[in-house]
Amino acid sequence: MAEGDSNFGFKDMEKALETLKLLESHDMQYRKLTVRGLLGRAKRVLTMTKAEEKLKNINAAIGVFEKWLEENGGGASSKNAKTDSEDKVETVPGLGFKDKAAAEATLSICGTRSGLPEVGHQGINWQLQACPVRHQNEDKITAIKEGVQVLEDFLEKFEAENRIKDNRAYLPLAVVTKLPDPKDELAKEFLEAYGGSKAKGNYKHLRTMFPKADDKTSWDIVRNRQLSKLLEQIKSEEAKLFDTETGAPTDLHLQLIHWAYSPQPDKLKQYIEKLAKKTPEKRKQESSSSASDSSATSQDSDGKDKPKRKKKREE
Structure with missing residues (x-):
């Protein structure tokens, strides 16, 4: 695990700011995905927290993360998000978490894909917040919670082991x-x-x-x-x-x-x-320089031959 990763968190505004500071040593893609992941988890924790002070502190941390994402092109209303919407990217079939088996199948499908962190930190986290709330059937809620737990356990391990480093991000x-x-x-x-x-x-x-x-x-x-x-x-x-x-x-x-x-x-x-x-002129200069080097090498060789010819005439 990379140094400092275990200190990421969202318990209050100060912790959120500390997290952003620690993330500065990482590349931008890693920072965005990590912040999105923490943001999703923070919002889920909100649904399970009743203490007023804790709610206030976590909301403050959420505000810090959301502001950072907006400023860095990673927010829901950002240009990047708009582009993805307009581009209409097809979803990978078979992903879901309606129960434990579906969640495990999702992780299996994602395991061979380079977009795993995005699926984990964005799609999964955003949907985890709302899905149990939308259902009234107790059996469905129980099954969904089991699926949610599988994915949350994975996400925690994913972040703790800093496995986003293995994502092999695409070059533009x-x-x-x-x-x-x-x-x-x-x-x-x-x-x-x-x-x-x-x-x-x-x-x-x-x-x-x-x-x-x-x-x-x-x-x-x-x-x-x-x-x-x-x-x-x-x-x-x-x-x-x-x-x-x-x-x-x-x-x-x-x-x-x-x-x-x-x-x-x-x-x-x-x-x-x-x-x-490198302008064409610079390339020309480099070429000329290279030619001069070759010429100098040739002259050195000629210089070595000349004494031999002179020696023959003296004989």
């Missing part, structure tokens, strides 16, 4: 397309799907899209399997991700990128930004 399509095209046919087809007319760079669509040769395994699952193989190869070979001289991604790293993933996305983006800043 705009980043991937700045680099050489893949040679692997499956990776090429994946990028065509990711940037095609349906997904349009929105990875959530890949959960309900399939390769031409397999109409049962969605692209997000295929991607995770390919990434697992490549990451294992990188680990076993102790391969580097970037060339030490040029700063360019290595071949194995490039293969990861072709599946819209990089273990070091910030460094990769810096490299791409550096490439973009």
Whole structure:
């Protein structure tokens, strides 16, 4: 577990602010998903709390989290939320928590998918707050509560073990397309799907899209399997991700990128930004410099040959 993760909480405004401070060392996607998860749990705790002081403190913490999400493009009324709504992303079939079995099936389905934290922290949490309240049938309420408990236990473990780090977040399509095209046919087809007319760079669509040769395994699952193989190869070979001289991604790293993933996305983006800043004139200068180096090397060789020719004439 990463240092500080166990200190996340929402008991009052001070704790919420402390949590946001601790999250500053993490990337933005991790921060948003964690805050959404805490927000969902805080709202659920509200429904089970009666003490006025506790209600007041938790509501204050909720206000802190909601304000932060609005300011950082993660709120319900944010531009991002609006985009998802307009884009009409199809939901993954089979998800639910009507009882314990349904909840366990949901976790099984999510286990192979890269969008697991989003399902867990957003969809599940938001629905957990309201579902038991909407039903009057005691048997249904009991079954739902059992399903809810399965998911809540998972979410607590998920956060405690900091498993969001294994999410293999998608690189934006705009980043991937700045680099050489893949040679692997499956990776090429994946990028065509990711940037095609349906997904349009929105990875959530890949959960309900399939390769031409397999109409049962969605692209997000295929991607995770390919990434697992490549990451294992990188680990076993102790391969580097970037060339030490040029700063360019290595071949194995490039293969990861072709599946819209990089273990070091910030460094990769810096490299791409550096490439973009190189004007044609700068490239020409670099080329000239390289040519000069080659010329100098050639002259050095000629210089070594000349004394030999002079020696022959003296003989």
